Protein backbone atom coordinates (compact mmCIF):
# COMPACT_ATOMS: atom_id res chain seq x y z
CA UNK A 557 0.00 0.00 0.00
CA UNK A 558 1.51 3.32 -1.09
CA UNK A 559 1.45 6.41 1.10
CA UNK A 560 -1.04 9.05 -0.01
CA UNK A 561 1.39 11.94 0.35
CA UNK A 562 4.89 12.98 1.40
CA UNK A 563 3.48 14.13 4.71
CA UNK A 564 1.94 10.74 5.39
CA UNK A 565 5.22 9.02 4.50
CA UNK A 566 7.14 11.35 6.87
CA UNK A 567 4.70 10.80 9.73
CA UNK A 568 4.73 7.04 9.17
CA UNK A 569 8.54 7.07 9.26
CA UNK A 570 8.72 9.11 12.48
CA UNK A 571 6.02 7.04 14.14
CA UNK A 572 7.73 3.79 13.16
CA UNK A 573 11.04 5.09 14.55
CA UNK A 574 9.37 5.89 17.88
CA UNK A 575 7.67 2.47 17.98
CA UNK A 576 11.02 0.76 17.36
CA UNK A 577 13.14 3.02 19.63
CA UNK A 578 10.87 2.49 22.62
CA UNK A 579 9.62 -1.02 21.86
CA UNK A 580 6.03 0.21 21.85
CA UNK A 581 4.21 -2.55 19.96
CA UNK A 582 4.27 -6.33 19.82
CA UNK A 583 2.64 -8.89 17.63
CA UNK A 584 -0.99 -9.41 18.69
CA UNK A 585 -1.37 -6.08 20.50
CA UNK A 586 -4.81 -4.56 20.84
CA UNK A 587 -4.13 -0.82 20.84
CA UNK A 588 -6.65 1.52 22.39
CA UNK A 589 -6.28 5.04 21.00
CA UNK A 590 -7.43 7.91 23.21
CA UNK A 591 -9.53 9.94 20.75
CA UNK A 592 -10.56 13.40 21.93
CA UNK A 593 -11.49 14.57 18.44
CA UNK A 594 -8.64 17.11 18.46
CA UNK A 595 -6.09 17.18 15.64
CA UNK A 596 -3.45 15.19 17.52
CA UNK A 597 -5.60 12.21 18.42
CA UNK A 598 -7.05 12.06 14.89
CA UNK A 599 -3.54 12.20 13.43
CA UNK A 600 -2.46 9.38 15.74
CA UNK A 601 -5.42 7.17 14.85
CA UNK A 602 -4.90 7.77 11.12
CA UNK A 603 -1.13 7.13 11.37
CA UNK A 604 -1.59 3.90 13.34
CA UNK A 605 -4.25 2.72 10.90
CA UNK A 606 -1.83 3.25 8.00
CA UNK A 607 0.98 1.45 9.86
CA UNK A 608 -1.36 -1.39 10.83
CA UNK A 609 -1.87 -2.15 7.15
CA UNK A 610 1.87 -2.15 6.38
CA UNK A 611 3.56 -3.35 9.57
CA UNK A 612 5.29 -6.74 9.72
CA UNK A 613 3.47 -7.39 13.01
CA UNK A 614 -0.28 -7.73 13.48
CA UNK A 615 -2.13 -5.42 15.84
CA UNK A 616 -5.69 -4.14 16.09
CA UNK A 617 -7.06 -0.70 16.95
CA UNK A 618 -9.97 0.58 18.98
CA UNK A 619 -10.59 4.29 19.47
CA UNK A 620 -11.99 5.45 22.80
CA UNK A 621 -13.51 8.82 23.40
CA UNK A 622 -13.94 10.04 26.96
CA UNK A 623 -16.75 12.60 26.86
CA UNK A 624 -16.31 15.02 29.78
CA UNK A 625 -20.00 15.87 29.73
CA UNK A 626 -19.97 19.35 28.16
CA UNK A 627 -23.31 19.91 26.38
CA UNK A 628 -21.92 21.35 23.15
CA UNK A 629 -19.43 18.54 22.61
CA UNK A 630 -19.96 17.03 19.15
CA UNK A 631 -19.42 13.35 19.91
CA UNK A 632 -21.85 12.37 17.12
CA UNK A 633 -19.36 13.73 14.61
CA UNK A 634 -16.68 11.48 16.09
CA UNK A 635 -19.06 8.52 15.84
CA UNK A 636 -19.99 9.19 12.20
CA UNK A 637 -16.37 9.78 11.15
CA UNK A 638 -15.14 6.55 12.73
CA UNK A 639 -18.04 4.62 11.23
CA UNK A 640 -17.32 6.00 7.75
CA UNK A 641 -13.67 4.89 8.02
CA UNK A 642 -14.39 1.51 9.55
CA UNK A 643 -12.69 2.38 12.85
CA UNK A 644 -13.89 0.67 16.02
CA UNK A 645 -15.05 3.29 18.52
CA UNK A 646 -16.32 3.34 22.06
CA UNK A 647 -17.62 6.55 23.59
CA UNK A 648 -17.63 6.80 27.37
CA UNK A 649 -19.91 9.51 28.74
CA UNK A 650 -18.69 10.91 32.06
CA UNK A 651 -19.23 13.92 34.30
CA UNK A 652 -15.55 14.81 34.55
CA UNK A 653 -16.30 18.46 33.67
CA UNK A 654 -18.72 18.77 36.57
CA UNK A 655 -16.35 16.96 38.95
CA UNK A 656 -13.55 19.41 38.10
CA UNK A 657 -15.91 22.33 38.70
CA UNK A 658 -16.94 20.89 42.08
CA UNK A 659 -13.43 20.13 43.31
CA UNK A 660 -11.29 23.01 42.07
CA UNK A 661 -11.27 26.56 43.40
CA UNK A 662 -12.07 29.37 40.97
CA UNK A 663 -9.02 30.26 38.89
CA UNK A 664 -7.16 26.99 39.59
CA UNK A 665 -5.69 25.26 36.53
CA UNK A 666 -7.85 22.20 35.80
CA UNK A 667 -5.62 20.35 33.34
CA UNK A 668 -3.66 18.03 35.62
CA UNK A 669 -6.79 16.93 37.52
CA UNK A 670 -8.60 16.50 34.20
CA UNK A 671 -5.74 14.36 32.84
CA UNK A 672 -5.75 12.17 35.97
CA UNK A 673 -9.51 11.61 35.84
CA UNK A 674 -9.42 10.81 32.13
CA UNK A 675 -6.48 8.47 32.66
CA UNK A 676 -8.51 6.55 35.28
CA UNK A 677 -11.39 6.14 32.82
CA UNK A 678 -9.02 5.01 30.05
CA UNK A 679 -7.45 2.38 32.33
CA UNK A 680 -10.87 0.99 33.18
CA UNK A 681 -12.01 0.86 29.56
CA UNK A 682 -8.72 -0.71 28.47
CA UNK A 683 -9.35 -3.54 30.90
CA UNK A 684 -12.95 -3.95 29.76
CA UNK A 685 -11.87 -4.12 26.11
CA UNK A 686 -8.82 -6.31 26.53
CA UNK A 687 -6.51 -3.56 25.26
CA UNK A 688 -2.83 -4.33 25.74
CA UNK A 689 -1.62 -0.80 24.93
CA UNK A 690 -3.13 2.66 25.38
CA UNK A 691 -1.89 5.11 22.73
CA UNK A 692 -2.02 8.85 23.38
CA UNK A 693 -1.53 11.63 20.83
CA UNK A 694 1.18 13.66 22.58
CA UNK A 695 3.64 14.99 20.01
CA UNK A 696 7.14 16.52 20.03
CA UNK A 697 5.85 20.01 20.91
CA UNK A 698 4.00 18.59 23.92
CA UNK A 699 7.29 17.08 25.09
CA UNK A 700 9.30 20.29 24.97
CA UNK A 701 6.46 22.38 26.42
CA UNK A 702 6.09 19.92 29.30
CA UNK A 703 9.83 19.98 29.87
CA UNK A 704 9.75 23.77 30.19
CA UNK A 705 6.68 23.74 32.42
CA UNK A 706 8.35 21.31 34.79
CA UNK A 707 11.56 23.34 34.75
CA UNK A 708 9.87 26.69 35.32
CA UNK A 709 7.01 25.84 37.62
CA UNK A 710 7.56 22.40 39.21
CA UNK A 711 11.28 22.34 40.00
CA UNK A 712 11.73 19.09 38.09
CA UNK A 713 13.75 18.13 35.05
CA UNK A 714 11.35 15.84 33.22
CA UNK A 715 9.00 15.61 30.25
CA UNK A 716 6.85 12.52 29.58
CA UNK A 717 7.73 8.85 29.12
CA UNK A 718 7.22 7.65 25.53
CA UNK A 719 6.28 4.30 27.06
CA UNK A 720 4.90 4.10 30.57
CA UNK A 721 4.00 1.01 32.55
CA UNK A 722 1.43 1.76 35.25
CA UNK A 723 2.51 1.26 38.88
CA UNK A 724 0.64 -2.05 39.13
CA UNK A 725 2.05 -3.20 35.77
CA UNK A 726 -1.45 -3.69 34.37
CA UNK A 727 -1.36 -0.93 31.71
CA UNK A 728 1.13 0.25 29.13
CA UNK A 729 0.71 3.78 27.80
CA UNK A 730 2.54 4.66 24.57
CA UNK A 731 3.06 7.97 22.76
CA UNK A 732 3.93 7.07 19.16
CA UNK A 733 3.90 10.72 17.95
CA UNK A 734 6.85 11.70 20.15
CA UNK A 735 8.96 12.58 17.06
CA UNK A 736 6.09 14.23 15.15
CA UNK A 737 5.74 18.02 15.36
CA UNK A 738 2.44 19.69 16.20
CA UNK A 739 2.39 21.42 12.80
CA UNK A 740 2.76 18.03 11.11
CA UNK A 741 -0.05 16.50 13.18
CA UNK A 742 -2.30 19.46 12.35
CA UNK A 743 -1.51 19.24 8.63
CA UNK A 744 -2.01 15.47 8.62
CA UNK A 745 -5.43 15.66 10.29
CA UNK A 746 -6.43 18.32 7.76
CA UNK A 747 -5.06 16.40 4.78
CA UNK A 748 -6.91 13.29 5.99
CA UNK A 749 -10.13 15.35 6.15
CA UNK A 750 -10.74 14.52 9.79
CA UNK A 751 -13.07 16.91 11.65
CA UNK A 752 -11.29 18.82 14.41
CA UNK A 753 -13.64 18.91 17.37
CA UNK A 754 -13.09 21.33 20.26
CA UNK A 755 -13.31 19.72 23.71
CA UNK A 756 -15.69 22.49 24.86
CA UNK A 757 -13.89 22.75 28.19
CA UNK A 758 -13.84 26.35 29.47
CA UNK A 759 -10.05 26.18 29.95
CA UNK A 760 -9.40 25.04 26.39
CA UNK A 761 -7.50 27.72 24.48
CA UNK A 762 -7.10 29.86 27.63
CA UNK A 763 -4.02 31.93 26.80
CA UNK A 764 -3.36 32.36 30.53
CA UNK A 765 -2.57 28.66 30.92
CA UNK A 766 1.09 27.88 31.52
CA UNK A 767 1.19 25.57 28.52
CA UNK A 768 -0.04 28.29 26.19
CA UNK A 769 2.62 30.62 27.61
CA UNK A 770 5.34 28.01 26.91
CA UNK A 771 3.96 27.54 23.41
CA UNK A 772 4.20 31.26 22.67
CA UNK A 773 7.68 31.49 24.12
CA UNK A 774 8.93 28.54 22.10
CA UNK A 775 7.38 29.95 18.95
CA UNK A 776 9.24 33.24 19.44
CA UNK A 777 12.58 31.54 20.11
CA UNK A 778 12.08 29.14 17.22
CA UNK A 779 11.45 32.11 14.91
CA UNK A 780 14.80 33.61 15.93
CA UNK A 781 16.70 30.30 16.07
CA UNK A 782 15.08 27.62 13.91
CA UNK A 783 15.80 24.16 15.28
CA UNK A 784 15.59 25.05 18.99
CA UNK A 785 12.64 22.73 19.63
CA UNK A 786 14.38 19.91 17.79
CA UNK A 787 17.48 20.47 19.93
CA UNK A 788 15.37 20.32 23.09
CA UNK A 789 13.80 17.06 21.98
CA UNK A 790 17.23 15.66 21.22
CA UNK A 791 18.42 16.76 24.67
CA UNK A 792 15.72 14.61 26.27
CA UNK A 793 17.44 11.58 24.74
CA UNK A 794 20.94 12.79 25.52
CA UNK A 795 21.07 13.22 29.28
CA UNK A 796 24.35 13.67 31.17
CA UNK A 797 23.35 12.56 34.71
CA UNK A 798 26.73 13.50 36.22
CA UNK A 799 26.16 17.10 35.18
CA UNK A 800 22.99 17.41 37.18
CA UNK A 801 22.40 18.14 40.87
CA UNK A 802 20.27 15.13 41.76
CA UNK A 803 22.10 13.20 44.50
CA UNK A 804 19.97 10.14 43.66
CA UNK A 805 21.84 9.97 40.34
CA UNK A 806 25.21 10.79 41.87
CA UNK A 807 25.15 9.52 45.49
CA UNK A 808 27.96 11.39 47.32
CA UNK A 809 28.84 8.25 49.32
CA UNK A 810 29.40 6.32 46.07
CA UNK A 811 31.58 9.08 44.65
CA UNK A 812 33.63 9.18 47.84
CA UNK A 813 34.03 5.37 47.83
CA UNK A 814 35.30 5.50 44.23
CA UNK A 815 37.84 8.19 45.08
CA UNK A 816 38.98 6.29 48.19
CA UNK A 817 39.32 3.03 46.25
CA UNK A 818 41.34 4.71 43.51
CA UNK A 819 43.59 6.49 46.00
CA UNK A 820 44.19 3.28 47.97
CA UNK A 821 44.97 1.16 44.91
CA UNK A 822 47.10 3.70 43.01
CA UNK A 823 50.25 3.97 45.19
CA UNK A 824 50.07 0.32 46.36
CA UNK A 825 50.13 -0.86 42.77
CA UNK A 826 53.18 1.34 42.20
CA UNK A 827 54.96 -0.26 45.24
CA UNK A 828 54.38 2.68 47.57
CA UNK A 829 52.32 3.00 50.75
CA UNK A 830 48.57 3.33 50.27
CA UNK A 831 47.55 6.89 50.91
CA UNK A 832 45.03 7.66 53.64
CA UNK A 833 41.96 9.09 51.96
CA UNK A 834 40.87 12.43 53.35
CA UNK A 835 37.08 12.40 53.92
CA UNK A 836 35.59 14.77 51.37
CA UNK A 837 33.50 16.35 54.13
CA UNK A 838 36.56 17.77 55.84
CA UNK A 839 37.94 19.44 52.71
Ligand code: SF4
Nearest residue numbers: 666667670757759760
Ligand atom coordinates in the same frame (compact mmCIF):
# COMPACT_ATOMS: atom_id res chain seq x y z
S1 SF4 B 1 -7.96 22.21 28.48
FE1 SF4 B 1 -9.78 21.31 29.44
S2 SF4 B 1 -10.02 19.29 28.49
FE2 SF4 B 1 -7.96 19.98 28.05
S3 SF4 B 1 -6.73 19.08 29.72
FE3 SF4 B 1 -7.28 21.17 30.37
S4 SF4 B 1 -9.14 20.88 31.54
FE4 SF4 B 1 -8.87 19.00 30.36
